[in-house]
Amino acid sequence: MSYKLSNAPHQADFQSEVNQRPIRNGAKIRAAYRSTCYRTQKTLCEETAVSVVSLMRSTSYDIAPLRTSLETLLEPLGGLESIVKPGDRVLLKPNLLTGSRPTKECVTRKELVYVVAQRVKAAGGKPFLGDSPAFGSARGVAKANGYLPLAEALDLPIVEFRGKRYETANDNFEHLRLSKEAMEADVVINLPKVKSHLQLTMTLGVKNLFGCVPGKMKAWWHLEAGKDVDRFGEMLVETARSIDPDLTVLDGIVGHEGNGPSGGEPRDLGILAASQDVFALDRAVLELLNVDPSIVPTAAASQRLGFCPDFETIQFPLEKPADLVVTDWKLPDALMPIDFGLPRVIRSTFKHLYTRFVREKIS
Numbered sequence: 001m002s003y004k005l006s007n008a009p010h011q012a013d014f015q016s017e018v019n020q021r022p023i024r025n026g027a028k029i030r031a032a033y034r035s036t037c038y039r040t041q042k043t044l045c046e047e048t049a050v051s052v053v054s055l056m057r058s059t060s061y062d063i064a065p066l067r068t069s070l071e072t073l074l075e076p077l078g079g080l081e082s083i084v085k086p087g088d089r090v091l092l093k094p095n096l097l098t099g100s101r102p103t104k105e106c107v108t109r110k111e112l113v114y115v116v117a118q119r120v121k122a123a124g125g126k127p128f129l130g131d132s133p134a135f136g137s138a139r140g141v142a143k144a145n146g147y148l149p150l151a152e153a154l155d156l157p158i159v160e161f162r163g164k165r166y167e168t169a170n171d172n173f174e175h176l177r178l179s180k181e182a183m184e185a186d187v188v189i190n191l192p193k194v195k196s197h198l199q200l201t202m203t204l205g206v207k208n209l210f211g212c213v214p215g216k217m218k219a220w221w222h223l224e225a226g227k228d229v230d231r232f233g234e235m236l237v238e239t240a241r242s243i244d245p246d247l248t249v250l251d252g253i254v255g256h257e258g259n260g261p262s263g264g265e266p267r268d269l270g271i272l273a274a275s276q277d278v279f280a281l282d283r284a285v286l287e288l289l290n291v292d293p294s295i296v297p298t299a300a301a302s303q304r305l306g307f308c309p310d311f312e313t314i315q316f317p318l319e320k321p322a323d324l325v326v327t328d329w330k331l332p333d334a335l336m337p338i339d340f341g342l343p344r345v346i347r348s349t350f351k352h353l354y355t356r357f358v359r360e361k362i363s
Contacts, residue, residue: 051280051309052076055288055319058253059270061111070115073249073274076317080116083246083276084187086124091185092117092156093245095193095208096131098262099144105256105266107145108193112251114150116189121154130159130181131211163214166242172231173238179212182243190245190278194255194271194285196264196329198336200233203261204285205248205278206240206298213239230304232338233297237305240278240298248278250285257330264330271324279308287311288321289329297338 054076058069074080084090094108113129120127129151133141139158142148151158161179168176182188192208200207252271258264271288275281279302286293293299293308302308 050313050315051275051277052315052317053273053275053277053281053284055271055273055284055316055321055324057270057319057324058272059268061109061253063111063115066111067115067118069272070112070119070249073272073318074119077247077274077276080119080247081123084120084123084125088125088186090120090125090127090187090189091182092120092127092129092189092191093131093182093208093211094129094191095195095203095211095251096133096138096141096145098133099136099141101262102145104262104264105193105254106195106260106262107141108191108251109253110145110147110150112249112253113147113191114154116191116249117150117154117156120189125187127154128157128159128181130161130179132161132179132214133211161212161214168238168242170238173235176235176239176242177213178239178242179214182212187247188243188245190243190248192248192250194250194252194269194289196257196260196331198259198261198263198332199338200236200298201296201331201335202286202289202291202299204282204298205245205250206236206282206302209240209243209245209278210236212243229297229338230301233301234305236298237279237301237307241307245278247274247276248281249274250281252285255329259332264332267329269326277309280314283308283311284314284316284321288324289326291329291331 054073056069056073058066058073060066071079077083092113094113095106096108097106117127117129129138129142129147131138131141138160142151142158147158150156159181161181163177164180164183165175165177166183168174190205190208192203192205195203197203197207250271250273252269252273255267255269256262256264257267273281273285275284282296282299282302283293286296286299293303299308
């Protein structure tokens with residue numbers, strides 16, 4: 001597949017523009033809503049509308065059929081035009097875990113990001129792509145996974161996340177350091193990959209938003225909260241609630257099973273999923289994969305905190321999990337501890353800096 005190339009915008013100029021321009025009223029309202037959510041968690045979950053998860057069979061990353069699949073997937077949610085309005089600054093948040101295993105399906109496929117970005121532009125939005133990889137820069141990992149022709153074809157800027165402290169009303173997490181670019185975007189579209197995970201059993205929509213924690217703050221969270229799996233899961237849920245994605249579109253055409261998030265193997269699944277409720281989407285996909293939510297810290301925490309709807313209340317306008325069920329999805333051989341000791345955090349920080357400022361420059 002080839003992309004028509006055009007002159008991409010200057011990354012530094014766009015990054016500066018994202019950081020300096022004012023937040024429009026819609027984003028301010030969303031930010032205020034996030035703050036009040038923490039004070040009335042159970043009440044809000046009980047009063048909000050029924051969660052809808054759109055599931056369908058999709059087996060190809062070829063652009064034309066994938067674009068058709070995306071339109072079919074989003075139709076029960078009102079189409080992308082019901083979410084993205086003209087002039088909206090739209091963050092596309094894929095899983096850009098690593099650039100070291102580009103053939104092992106460790107990241108969200110560029111083709112899915114491409115067709116979503118196309119639809120955003122058709123709706124009048126201004127998409128930009130961002131993530132905070134464990135090692136290296138968003139642009140470096142995107143390049144290693146073949147994203148740059150896509151970005152150039154659509155004039156799609158790739159931004160590096162910068163952190164800012166945001167207050168919550170959760171007694172366990174008074175502040176969270178999150179991406180300013182994500183928190184101040186008019187619209188956030190979360191684009192996770194279906195993967196098993198050595199520490200968290202599975203990584204889906206909620207875990208993908210941990211990429212909105214900038215730089216090596218993620219490693220410090222492993223150090224600070226990793227000894228308590230319930231607390232770590234709750235931190236991931238609170239991060240997802242703070243980002244509050246407007247839409248999650250999950251790449252399950254080919255997943256990554258076994259010893260993920262990067263040490264496993266590709267697995268053909270042939271599914272796409274979408275929802276405006278990231279917790280409901282994760283719950284539906286776990287049902288589809290025949291994985292008990294109680295062994296997935298993010299799912300368990302979302303249920304414990306009252307954010308995840310009961311499975312029986314979720315509406316499935318297209319396919320149901322039972323129609324697409326996978327009975328032999330491979331979880332990790334054995335789980336590793338979540339906590340990072342201080343030496344590991346230091347080594348991880350050094351590797352991140354070396355990858356970003358030495359190896360990426362050389363390549």
